[in-house]
Amino acid sequence: MVSPVPATTARSALALGALVALCGCTGGQDAPAPTRDPAAASTAGMSAVEQRHPDVIEAELVPADDGTYDVEVTISSPYDTPQRYADGWRVVAPDGTVPGEHQLAHDHAGEQPFTRTQRGLTIPDEVGEVTVEGRDQQFGYGGGTVTTDVP
16 A cells, blocks of 8 residues: 655645756856946936936947957936037956947937947956946046946
């Protein structure tokens, strides 16, 4: 005669099976999501008139076929006007070197936040992550930053 399985054992086995199934659905992505530096987000809570720097709210590095990287950057600068605006960003390695800078030629007052792509960044193999910093044409670099892993 086969003895019945206690209900708690059956529930535990069912829960374990569900956990294993969920873990298998992660999509195989090992790289963590980009992180924002809350300490650098000095513009949070400010009005557009008070804000001195743009915030980088998203950045993604994508390997290009030629061994370089493209970076897609989303910037929020609600203070933008033709007289003063976010005029670019830079990509900074942990040692302070700058693999790339991007210049914006005009304001984006009618498009907030806005996303642009910089192509052809050369990032040394030993660099594991980079930080993207926004720039204001009057006050320079500052505001919220995003740090992302180099794929």
